[in-house]
Structure formats: structure tokens, C-alpha cells
Amino acid sequence: MRIGHGYDVHRLVPGRRCIIGGVDIPHEAGLEGHSDADVLTHAVMDALLGALALGDIGAHFPDTDARFAGADSIALLRQISALMRARGWKLSNLDATVLAQAPRIAPYISAMRENLARAIGCGEERISVKATTEEGLGFTGQKQGIAAHCVCLIEEI
Ligand code: MG
Numbered sequence: 359m360r361i362g363h364g365y366d367v368h369r370l371v372p373g374r375r376c377i378i379g380g381v382d383i384p385h386e387a388g389l390e391g392h393s394d395a396d397v398l399t400h401a402v403m404d405a406l407l408g409a410l411a412l413g414d415i416g417a418h419f420p421d422t423d424a425r426f427a428g429a430d431s432i433a434l435l436r437q438i439s440a441l442m443r444a445r446g447w448k449l450s451n452l453d454a455t456v457l458a459q460a461p462r463i464a465p466y467i468s469a470m471r472e473n474l475a476r477a478i479g480c481g482e483e484r485i486s487v488k489a490t491t492e493e494g495l496g497f498t499g500q501k502q503g504i505a506a507h508c509v510c511l512i513e514e515i
Contacts, residue, residue: 359512379487380399385461401507435477452486
């Protein structure tokens with residue numbers, strides 16, 4: 359077995375969609391980035407790549423590459439999952455936390471788990487998504503951005 363950790367942050371700005379865990383959440387601001395800026399899915403991919411010791415998503419999907427402009431991060435996660443299987447590993451479980459003052463994440467957690475599980479090709483019981491505010495403190499508390507952490511365990515097939 360191997361463990362991995364991922365962390366990501368995206369700035370909240372007007373005029374962008376707010377896509378988290380593959381769910382397009384109605385909100386007054388959205389996440390800025392080269393891809394769809396899905397902060398949770400990025401943390402998940404970095405955790406998987408970390409467990410595989412295969413670098414990070416910036417190395418696999420460079421933000422200088424026009425092919426990844428507006429990219430669907432769930433589709434990128436499918437690619438990382440295929441890479442994991444090709445290397446002889448499968449997900450045992452992952453546990454992720456989204457740090458956001460707004461929007462409220464709770465109503466969308468089950469849809470996020472479903473999206474992540476489908477992209478990874480595993481059961482939803484292996485996918486945990488949690489959310490917290492930071493009590494108005496720091497950049498997430500001030501609604502300047504949203505952060506996500508993820509840890510995962512992978513096992514040899
Ligand atoms: Mg990112």
C-alpha cells in the first residue's frame with residue numbers, strides 16, 4: 359500500500375463557474391484557473407499522483423498547454439486513474455476536505471462523491487468528501503478563494 363496527499367487552491371472571482379468535485383454550483387463567484395479550476399478534483403489528482411510518486415498535475419497537464427484551457431477536470435481524473443491502473447495500482451480509499459466560506463458545499467457532497475467515484479472507477483464507499491469553513495479567517499474565510507486537501511491510500515492490484 360502507498361499513501362498520497364494533495365492540496366490545491368483557486369481564487370474566487372466574478373464571472374467564472376464554480377465547479378467543485380465535478381458539480382457546477384450556483385454562486386455569485388467562481389473559481390479562476392486555466393482549466394475548469396475544480397479545486398477538489400485537482401487535490402484528488404495530486405493525491406493519487408503523490409501516492410504513485412509521479413509528480414503533480416502541473417507536470418501532466420501544464421497550464422501553458424492550450425489543450426487544457428477550460429479542461430474538464432473530471433476527465434483529467436479519468437486519465438490519472440487509467441495511469442494508476444496501468445501502473446498496477448487501485449484506490450483503496452480517499453478522504454478530502456473542501457475549505458470554503460461560501461458557497462455551502464454540504465448539499466452537493468453526494469453528487470461530488472458520485473462524480474469522483476465514477477471517474478476513478480471505484481465504489482462511492484471508498485470516497486469521502488467533507489467541507490468546512492474557516493470561521494471567517496484567512497483567504498477562504500474572506501471568500502477570496504477555496505482550498506481543498508485530499509489524502510489517499512492505494513493498493514497493488
Ligand atoms: Mg488547481
